[in-house]
Amino acid sequence: MNTIEPTVPTWATSRSRVARRYLIPLTASVLIVLFGFALLDWISYEYAYLAIYTILQYVVLATAWNILGGYAGYVNFGVAGFFALGIYTSVVNYKTLQLPLPVIIIIAGIVAGIVGLGMGYLTLRLRGVFFSIATLAFAVVLNTVFNNWHFVGGARGVPVLRPDAPLFFGTYPRYLFGVLLVLAVAAVLIARAVEYSWLGRGLAAIRDDELAAECSGVPALRLKLMATTISGALMGMAGAPFPYYITYIDPASAFSLTIAVNTVAMPVIGGMTTWIGPVIGAVMLGSLQQITTVTISSALSLMLVGVLLVVFVALAPRGIVGVVKTLRERWA
Amino acid sequence: MKMFSRLIIRALALLVCVLFAEPLLAQQAPIKIGVGEALSGGLAGGGKAALLTYQIWQEEINARGGLLGRKVEFVYYDDQSNPATVPGIYSKLLDIDKVDLVISGYATVPVVAAMPVIIAHKKTFLAYYALDANAQFKYDRYFTMQPSGPNPQSAFSAGYFNLAASITPKPQTIAIVGADAEFGQIAMAGAREHAKENGFKIVYDQSYPPATVDFTSIVRSIKVLNPDLVYIASYPPDSAGMLRAIYEVGLTAKLLGGGFVGLQFAALKQQFGYQLNNVICFDYYAPEPTMKFAGVDEFLVKYRARAVAAGVDVLGLYIPPYAYAQMQILEQTVKAVGGFDDAKMAEHLHKTTFKTIVGDIKFGRYGEWESPRIITVQYQNIKGNDVQQFIESGKQVILDPPQFKSGTLRVPFTPTKQ
Amino acid sequence: MVNPELLFNALLTGLFLGGFYAAVSVGITIAFGMLDIVNIAHPAFIMLGAFVEFYLNSNFGIDPLLASLIAIPPAFLVGRLLYKIYYYAFERHGEESLQGLAFFFGILFIVEVGLLLVFGVDYRFVEADYIRKTIEFGYISLPLRLVVPMIVGLAMVAAIYFFTSRTFLGRAILAVSQDPGALRFVGGNPMRVKEIAFGLSIATAVVAGALLIIIQPVEPSLGREYIGRVFAICVLGGMTSLGGTVLASIIVGITEALTTTFGGPSWAPAVAFGLLIFALVVRPQGIFGR
Numbered sequence A: 001m002n003t004i005e006p007t008v009p010t011w012a013t014s015r016s017r018v019a020r021r022y023l024i025p026l027t028a029s030v031l032i033v034l035f036g037f038a039l040l041d042w043i044s045y046e047y048a049y050l051a052i053y054t055i056l057q058y059v060v061l062a063t064a065w066n067i068l069g070g071y072a073g074y075v076n077f078g079v080a081g082f083f084a085l086g087i088y089t090s091v092v093n094y095k096t097l098q099l100p101l102p103v104i105i106i107i108a109g110i111v112a113g114i115v116g117l118g119m120g121y122l123t124l125r126l127r128g129v130f131f132s133i134a135t136l137a138f139a140v141v142l143n144t145v146f147n148n149w150h151f152v153g154g155a156r157g158v159p160v161l162r163p164d165a166p167l168f169f170g171t172y173p174r175y176l177f178g179v180l181l182v183l184a185v186a187a188v189l190i191a192r193a194v195e196y197s198w199l200g201r202g203l204a205a206i207r208d209d210e211l212a213a214e215c216s217g218v219p220a221l222r223l224k225l226m227a228t229t230i231s232g233a234l235m236g237m238a239g240a241p242f243p244y245y246i247t248y249i250d251p252a253s254a255f256s257l258t259i260a261v262n263t264v265a266m267p268v269i270g271g272m273t274t275w276i277g278p279v280i281g282a283v284m285l286g287s288l289q290q291i292t293t294v295t296i297s298s299a300l301s302l303m304l305v306g307v308l309l310v311v312f313v314a315l316a317p318r319g320i321v322g323v324v325k326t327l328r329e330r331w332a
Numbered sequence B: 001m002k003m004f005s006r007l008i009i010r011a012l013a014l015l016v017c018v019l020f021a022e023p024l025l026a027q028q029a030p031i032k033i034g035v036g037e038a039l040s041g042g043l044a045g046g047g048k049a050a051l052l053t054y055q056i057w058q059e060e061i062n063a064r065g066g067l068l069g070r071k072v073e074f075v076y077y078d079d080q081s082n083p084a085t086v087p088g089i090y091s092k093l094l095d096i097d098k099v100d101l102v103i104s105g106y107a108t109v110p111v112v113a114a115m116p117v118i119i120a121h122k123k124t125f126l127a128y129y130a131l132d133a134n135a136q137f138k139y140d141r142y143f144t145m146q147p148s149g150p151n152p153q154s155a156f157s158a159g160y161f162n163l164a165a166s167i168t169p170k171p172q173t174i175a176i177v178g179a180d181a182e183f184g185q186i187a188m189a190g191a192r193e194h195a196k197e198n199g200f201k202i203v204y205d206q207s208y209p210p211a212t213v214d215f216t217s218i219v220r221s222i223k224v225l226n227p228d229l230v231y232i233a234s235y236p237p238d239s240a241g242m243l244r245a246i247y248e249v250g251l252t253a254k255l256l257g258g259g260f261v262g263l264q265f266a267a268l269k270q271q272f273g274y275q276l277n278n279v280i281c282f283d284y285y286a287p288e289p290t291m292k293f294a295g296v297d298e299f300l301v302k303y304r305a306r307a308v309a310a311g312v313d314v315l316g317l318y319i320p321p322y323a324y325a326q327m328q329i330l331e332q333t334v335k336a337v338g339g340f341d342d343a344k345m346a347e348h349l350h351k352t353t354f355k356t357i358v359g360d361i362k363f364g365r366y367g368e369w370e371s372p373r374i375i376t377v378q379y380q381n382i383k384g385n386d387v388q389q390f391i392e393s394g395k396q397v398i399l400d401p402p403q404f405k406s407g408t409l410r411v412p413f414t415p416t417k418q
Numbered sequence C: 001m002v003n004p005e006l007l008f009n010a011l012l013t014g015l016f017l018g019g020f021y022a023a024v025s026v027g028i029t030i031a032f033g034m035l036d037i038v039n040i041a042h043p044a045f046i047m048l049g050a051f052v053e054f055y056l057n058s059n060f061g062i063d064p065l066l067a068s069l070i071a072i073p074p075a076f077l078v079g080r081l082l083y084k085i086y087y088y089a090f091e092r093h094g095e096e097s098l099q100g101l102a103f104f105f106g107i108l109f110i111v112e113v114g115l116l117l118v119f120g121v122d123y124r125f126v127e128a129d130y131i132r133k134t135i136e137f138g139y140i141s142l143p144l145r146l147v148v149p150m151i152v153g154l155a156m157v158a159a160i161y162f163f164t165s166r167t168f169l170g171r172a173i174l175a176v177s178q179d180p181g182a183l184r185f186v187g188g189n190p191m192r193v194k195e196i197a198f199g200l201s202i203a204t205a206v207v208a209g210a211l212l213i214i215i216q217p218v219e220p221s222l223g224r225e226y227i228g229r230v231f232a233i234c235v236l237g238g239m240t241s242l243g244g245t246v247l248a249s250i251i252v253g254i255t256e257a258l259t260t261t262f263g264g265p266s267w268a269p270a271v272a273f274g275l276l277i278f279a280l281v282v283r284p285q286g287i288f289g290r
Helices: A013-043 A044-068 A080-093 A101-123 A128-148 A172-196 A198-208 A210-215 A220-237 A242-246 A258-271 A276-295 A298-315 A321-330 B001-028 B046-062 B083-096 B108-121 B154-166 B182-200 B216-225 B236-249 B266-276 B296-310 B320-337 B341-351 B387-391 C004-034 C042-060 C064-090 C094-119 C144-164 C170-180 C181-184 C190-215 C220-235 C242-263 C263-282
Strands: B031-037 B071-080 B101-102 B125-127 B140-143 B173-179 B201-208 B229-233 B255-260 B280-283 B354-358 B360-361 B375-379 B396-400 C134-137 C141-143
Touching: A013 A172, A013 C094, A044 A080, A044 A172, A044 A220, A044 A242, A044 A258, A044 A276, A044 B083, A044 B216, A080 A101, A080 A220, A080 A242, A080 A258, A101 A128, A101 A172, A101 A220, A101 C242, A101 C263, A128 C004, A128 C220, A128 C263, A172 A198, A172 A242, A198 A210, A198 A220, A210 A220, A242 B083, A258 A276, A258 A298, A258 B001, A276 A298, A276 A321, A276 B354, A298 C064, A298 C094, B046 B266, B046 B296, B046 B320, B071 B083, B071 B140, B083 B101, B083 B108, B101 B125, B101 B320, B108 B125, B108 B140, B108 B182, B125 B320, B154 B182, B154 B229, B154 B280, B154 B375, B154 B396, B154 C094, B173 B216, B182 B201, B182 B255, B201 B216, B201 B280, B201 C263, B216 B236, B216 C004, B216 C242, B236 B255, B236 B266, B236 C141, B255 B280, B255 B360, B296 B320, B296 B387, B320 B341, B320 B354, B341 C220, B354 C170, C004 C141, C004 C144, C004 C170, C004 C190, C004 C220, C004 C242, C042 C064, C042 C094, C042 C190, C042 C220, C064 C094, C064 C190, C094 C220, C134 C144, C141 C144, C144 C170, C144 C190, C144 C242, C170 C181, C170 C190, C170 C220, C181 C190, C220 C242, C220 C263, C242 C263
Parallel strands: B031 B071, B031 B101, B125 B140, B173 B201, B173 B229, B229 B255
Antiparallel strands: B280 B375, B354 B360, B375 B396, C134 C141
16 A cells, blocks of 8 residues: 655755755865866976966856856956955065965955945945945055055055975975865855855845845845955955065956956856856956967956956846756756 | 888888977077067157167167077067056066067156066166166166166256256256156155255145146246246146146246256157257256267268158157167176076176166166266257257257266257247 | 146146146946946057057157047947947846946956057057147246147047037937936937937047157056046036036146146145045035036
């Protein structure tokens, strides 16, 4: 006799939910990091580490930007400002205490996060478009401030000598790669955690219709502030190792428009609604740029970014993730 | 069967060729010299002239059988006069292009930007013009073609202040202005020292961001203070902008100039022509009777024949002679060492006195010249905007140091009408 | 003690710059204020105009102002085309803000990199008789390279003012921002009106480009300095008001000139953006805004 019982699917039991939400991502992350460290033995081409560093850096930036831009729908054009806060925290450290890199990354994150909180407090009450313009203004004001701050070089810039790398890594490019790998994985885990939490759901509600969300009880300002703080902190963390990568830093390169456009383009191209979109966008666009810079010219690779951004935002606004989803639905 | 044996013979022949060709080919592999040069942007006037000089030298040496029996090849990239591109360029040259030798681009700012990468790779770096670039690094494999001598910061403006001190009645006040960039700051620091030593009161001391294009407010602020002396340390685009503003606002002073980079190029000489009269400027070579080196005139003839076609500096007075000398030094060093070992090359560069088309050169502490040879010139008797007049002597009169002096100082500087 | 000669000349310079900034910003007043299109790429079109005029001036000897007149019709068409793309991609779906911003950001980048590829990073300037002349009255100096752009700039804004207040099409542009439905009632076609307005906006950009290259040498990335300025002026001026745009431009111009003269040129870029942040936080509707 078969009794008809409501069956609970296996994936919905609390044990497997814990596995899906925490264990699987964590183990995957640990495996990725271990694989990355193993690469240190296999790849001896120093330039490769610097190239991969750039891509990992964009993974962090794109993921960070997307927390506010993709999840909440607030376009932050002040990426360069937060990135530069991380850079200059690192420069101040280079000229004074010379603390090790992981420590300064955390400090840079805190600095950028606090500034993000402050900026958010001033500007997040503004309508979306005005917020974006205000973030641009914020970046330029910060640029001018650093141009005038002679301790960190002002407009003159600072040449940065790389210290010795910790023994495990051998050379400094490998060390930079290792640090950024861990940071990138952490950033993605954080974005994923935000997305699946009440914070993420609130942000999504804000993105769809802020007024309606507020009426339903979503504390919009508070959530936006949290998103801005996390986003800003992560961008600052990505900036901290940059002086050691580029070995000569001046405000013009810290506030580079290229970094700002890339950080916006990558989530747009990859897909803004979920954590994997920025990663896809960063890896694809980043690799493409590295290849074109070395083979053709850097100017052309910049043009490529602009064109891809325009094409994707006009024709495929949900990004690659969206395109894949649409294809899957069509063939299902 | 016959076909098969023919095949075997062909294969054997190929094998023999490969076995013997391999060492031969290794000998034929060209020597690569890597450089990041300013081919566009504010410094391009100098960068392009340097590149043309290197190409002239390259053709000469390859015609003579190459360096150590191998052809010489330059691998170069445009740094766009932007220091941010420089570390990437030198990383690429050393890690991807795997060049044998590296030399620097033109000017202090790109040289300083390259230093961390060079130091990390422990390369010997024969740099070009750079003001006191090694002071913050104290790298023992750095050598510069700039004849600053052992105290670059101070030597750069020493001539200007010697002239100032010689004016009667003694000047009282000075305005110091320059770009907020490596070169400007170092030059201004030196000027401040000299001003204090001479007892001149500094009434204006400001720097401007390198991207400034409008200098009228700066010049006007200086004008209302009416200083006796004006010392300016600027790169080519700002030098041009500053001169334009000086003429627009109408600034006069007993002595004006000192650290204008760019006036040494033909392009700016042509653009400003008669407007340069009575401006004081630093230089390293001027076609005056007191400054004759063996070989430089022949070189300039050869250079000028190609410069017009190549669209680069047609006078070739500032960059080309020293760039050619730089290659002479490089050639002599590589030959003496028999290879590219960085440590051996550095040792040779430190201890040798080199004979070049700009005279004898010996490097001292931190790769600077053992004794300085910066000259201070005043532009005189310039008529109109014809650039060819600068080939003759008497247009860039050397006033300091005394061993090269070829004329007398004219005071004051006032904007010339024409 | 502030030197009166310095102060007076700084004020004058600020006034001249203000007239020029009005020309630069009027396009944004139309596009953003009246049409609600965040054309953040407007400064890139100014640079494009400036380089076109440089090209015509250095290759054919055409006076930059004349060159800008030549450039107006193509610019107008480009503007109309750009609006059509924007409309079909975004406005139709009602997803203007985020996507539109990213779209124009991409356009800004494409135009700037395009100019870099064609013209390189060198500064370019134009030659014209009046550029090096200065009229002097005692200690007041009026450099023509500032006076001419101010006059032309204000003239252009005045022309647009008359256009929007006296002609049907112009009034339709004002109307479309307030109430597109009502516009249809009186026989206007909102989409065509917006198209023409956006074309007009880009046309003002190329004229502003000519004025810019008369004032100073230009290079492709110069446009970035103007992004903040134009939006600051538009917001300060109350978005749709042309009079507000002129007044705000003069305020920004004078503040910048005073900062440059007394605070140093390195602080000038922050002025416009600082005023913008101030305006957005304290009085978002601007001086003349409703």
